[in-house]
Amino acid sequence: MLRTTLAGLRMHTGRLVATALAIVLGVMFVSGTLVFSDTLEEGVDSQVMGSASDFESIVTPEEGAGAPADAEPPLTPELLDRIEGLDEVASASGTIQGDTPVLDKDGRALGQTPTTGISVDGDTRHTAATGELPSADDEMALATTTAEQAGYEVGDEVTVLGGEDAKHTFTVTGLIDFGVESPFAFSGGAAFTPQTAEKLTGKEAFSEIDVRGAEGVPPAEVTDAVAEVSGSGAKAQTGTEMGEELAEQSGAQVQMLSIGLLLFALIAMFTAAIVIYNTFAVLIAQRQREMALLRCVGARRGQVFRGVLLEALIVGAVSSVIGVAAGIGLGTAGFALSKESLGAGGATTSLVVTPTAVGLGVLVGTVVTLLAALLPARKATKVSPLAALRTSAAAAGMEKGIGWLRTGAAVLLFAVSACMTVLGQNVGQEPGLFLTVGAAMLAFLGVVVVGPLIVRGIASAVRLPMRAFGVPGKLAADNSQRGSRRAATAMIALTIGATLITGYAVFSSSMQSTMEEELAEQFPADYVLNQQFGTEDFEQGGIPADVVDRLQDSEEIAGAYSQRSEPVSMAGEPATAFAYTGAELGTDLQGSVVAGELSEVGPGSVAVAENMAGDREVGDTVKIGPAPEAAPADEPDTSASEEEQRSYTIAAITPATGAMYGITMDPDDFSTAFPDSDTAQSVYVTAAEDAATADSREAVNDAIAEHPTIQVQSTTEMKEQFEQVLDIAFASIAAMLGLALVIAVFGVANTMALSVLERRRESAMLRALGLSGGQLRRMLSLEAVLLCLTGAGIGVVLGVTFGWAGGLVAFSDLVLTIPIAKIGLFLAAAVVAGLLAAALPAHRAARTSITGALASE
Structure with a gap:
């Protein structure tokens, strides 16, 4: 049976290419996400922890690292002197931290919040990524993000506010990569000599004290000695402990990004599972005589079942290994592109490929393939040995009626979905969102159950307009109606992506309309003036x-x-x-x-x-x-x-x-x-x-x-900024869902290819009756376009419905807006996808010898 299975794989390799590609793409996304997040997290941890672990002990206020000093600050210069006097301590340095608004080249303060300034000396945990740290009172270093935002470089002169908004000019001597460390990742950063930092911020107390231990003294012993003299308002910990704390704080956005990417990877794998199921279902239906012959020569049901699963196991395992290799490349590229945007530019660039990333990728791809092949394998065991005597290998079993039971189940699912949607509008936000998501899943399940009936109905409805394409159009509509079950299974993968993209497009457009309406109400003027948040002027009153x-x-x-x-x-x-x-x-x-x-x-x-x-x-x-x-x-x-x-x-x-x-x-x-x-x-x-x-x-x-700290916003600028944010978010989500759509198109192409193989004699008969090769290609292309438009159209209906319902749950005063242009563009893309999916199968069908095809059975 093993030899038979391997021989079957060699014989049907071409028919499994699309399935393998679907698995490769899905696994590539999963493994690529894991490699990307592991590499990025390692880089952030190495950067943040490395700056702290160089010291044996670090003292911070009890509120946490970098917290502002209270009215009676615990980290005073007197405490620094006491720490320096300990036998266990070789040296100690304090860091002053406070607001130091940096002005851009137009003389306006950068950002919505003032730049965070710190003091640096010869022994600090922050080092210059470019140039040098300031050593004179008229010098400063900038965070790489701040310099990029304002267009400053090493050697430029920069104006900083400090001491009752007095302007001070400094020369930039270096750039510091703070990475994603708080608060610099949000407000930007600047570094000065201790004397200058004290003058600009008006603070004498420190935000932290970095301690180097005496030679041979363990970090724990140094920390214990420092803790004894620090008092109750300060927290002493080893540099490693401090680094881990900073890494945990800084790694939050990396983890959120990883979770989001994995969610899209799961969507891609689910889409791949549908393609795998459809492929094996069609192959089993086409190989009925082969299965029956195996039963005739003594193969038991269990052997046939295991043989099909073995095929799935081999295809899944091989494709998963290729997918993992592709995922490593994808993760590497993703990390290289995101280093600067996530502030990890100074982090290690060495690739981190963990056993989890490799093992999970192979495991997910293989298991998903096996699970998707279970039902087709079970159907293979039901093939009667007498089927070997039939003269046709057509997959008639694929096109049984859907039955009243399935129709009733679909109606029930849609009814329950509608009730849950209505109920979701009348409860709290959190339960309402759960109800709406559940309703969407039930509606999607209803589409799966009654899909063949939907395809038949649409094929019947478009039969008249399809006559505009002549005989190929009429035949395409008839073929879609006749092969409705197979078409329904193939379109489901496309429906998933269409639902998600359309749903987010509706939500995004509605949010934009709502915010524009609220902006018109909240800001009934052309310009709005506010003080830079957190500045002394802001605290004292404003404008x-x-x-x-x-x-x-x-x-x-x-x-x-x-x-x-x-x-x-x-x-x-x-x-x-x-x-x-x-x-x-x-x-x-x-x-x-x-x-x-x-x-x-x-x-x-x-x-x-x-x-x-x-x-x-x-x-x-x-x-x-x-x-x-x-x-x-x-x-x-x-x-x-x-x-x-x-x-x-x-x-x-x-x-x-x-x-x-x-x-x-x-x-x-x-x-x-x-x-x-x-x-x-x-x-x-x-x-x-x-x-x-x-x-x-x-x-x-x-x-x-x-008044350089006053911020000016025009309502037009605010609308443009908000629109830009939504457009970027939509483009990002559409791009990540695009992989699922690509997999779905592979599924459509595979369905068309298998259909062409199955209908080889039928196509030859049509050619013999006068249908030209061009007309045959046009017929198959129209079939694929109709299939893609059906899947995309159903997805658009579901997306509009539940995108609007979910938006209303999240924001009760949401202004419903349907993005006609985006939906139209998406449907046009579905037409192009259908043409591409049918291109190769249609070309092969048109080039097949008529006499050879008629003599093949």
Whole structure:
């Protein structure tokens, strides 16, 4: 039986090529992801841990590495002196860390948050990847990411803010690769001499103290000695322990990326499993006489079953090994491309190929192949020995009716799916998402069950329009209807990818429409001004009054109104009160309302967000006072006292999201309640109607020229940035799902190739009756296109349905948008895929000798 199986494999090698390619691609994705993540994680760990493990001990505040010092900082210069005086210590150095806003070449502060500055000396755990660390007070080093963002290089002069926003100029002597270490990965980084860092940040305490042990003293003993003198506010640990802690913090995004890639790899393997199942099902159906002959010469059912599984085992194992080899190359390429974007540029570039990556790849590919071949192998055992006497080897068994039982089961699945979808809209977000995903899976299962009936219905429906292609079109529709079960199985793989891509496209487009609508509501102006988050100016109030005055005096600006906010207490509940100076609510500042009118908000009245209003209605009175944390310390109750509370009439109720998400007060009432709050957190700017965009932007830039930490965003820029993020996300997801679609197209091509082999005499008969070779090619191409369009079309319907349903669960106010252009492009790609899938089988069919094919049976 073994020799028979091996001989069969040699005989049918060509028919298994597409199956092998599907396995190779799926395993390549799995192994490539594992190699990529292992190599990247090893590089990050080596970089982060290496910088810390060079020291015997590292001391940090109890809050964690890099945490800012408290009012009474534990890591003081006095503590550094005590550590340096220990017998177990050879040397110790402290690192000062704080905000040091770096200006770009236009004189504006980089980023939404200030650059994190640190002190470095001759013995620090951070080293220069390019150039040298600063050694003079007028020198600095930049993080590689910061330098790239601003376009700075070694030797350039850079301006940094420090000490009441005074500007200081430094020469860049080197670049430091901080990798994904927090907080530098988010805010960027800069390094200075200790004296300069203290001057810029205004801090004397350290964020960490790095300790080198005396010769021959173990790290644990050094750490114990350091811990004894550090006190309760500090944490001493060995350099290795510190490195592991930093690596764990820094490796989170690598792990998330790996999980996401593995999810797409599983989708690819599932698609490959469908292709494998379909291939073996068709092969078994075509080899009925061969199986029957084996039974006639004494082979038992179990031997036939094991023979088919042995074929699957060999194909799966060989293909998996090839897939693992391809995956190693894919992982290497992925790591090389992602080093800079993930901040691992200074990490090791040596490839990490673990036994898990190799073993799991081979195991997954082989097991999936075996599982996919189980059902066809079981069907092979049911072939009667009498089948060997039949003169036709046609796979009639593939095209039995689907039966009322299967139809009823499909209807039940669709009904349950619909109920779960509706229920998902009426429960919480998390259970709603689970219900929606479950509903999508049930609907997909229903398509699998009733797929042949769907194919027959579509083939019957398109029979009339297919006549436009002449006889080949009519024959293609008839063949699709006749081979509906096989076509349905082949299209399922394509339906998976189509559902996922369309679903995300609907969600992405709906999110874009929703955000554009919310931006129009939240930012009813052309420009929005905010302080760089985390700066001293931000903490002290925000936008200076002179900026607003300059904007209001400009001819290019129609209006500038400031937003002030303060924490308050409404009926004992914490809230935030807002006031908009210089704007007429309902005119200059527009927004959605649930009840009432924004224009009615004036002295003695407020607008309240819906989630805070509760059972209150327009016209009701509500008491508002200082926030609980602002109440006098000797009050037994933390809420505001009766004397501090003021009564206001509710003039409007607004949605919980949008610009009016808290309590909106009249500016005069706000000033009375909070006399010390006179600085704007944000400023909204409207350009004059006849002002060009460039002129209004220049006017805004002139107004903030003396305040480099003020950030300017236009609503157009915000929309473009958000659209760009969504487009990149869609392109990335579509690219990763593209592998599943490629596998699905291989499946369609394989189905067409096997169908051509099975219908060899039929095709020859058509040729003998006058069908030309070109018409035969056109007929097969139309069959493949119809199959691909059917699979893609079903996927589009499922994707639109559940993409919209899932989006509504995640965001109740989602604006449904169907991306017609993207869906149309996807359907056009399905047509191209069908033509490509049929190209080789159709070419072979057209070149087959008519007499040879008629004489083959």
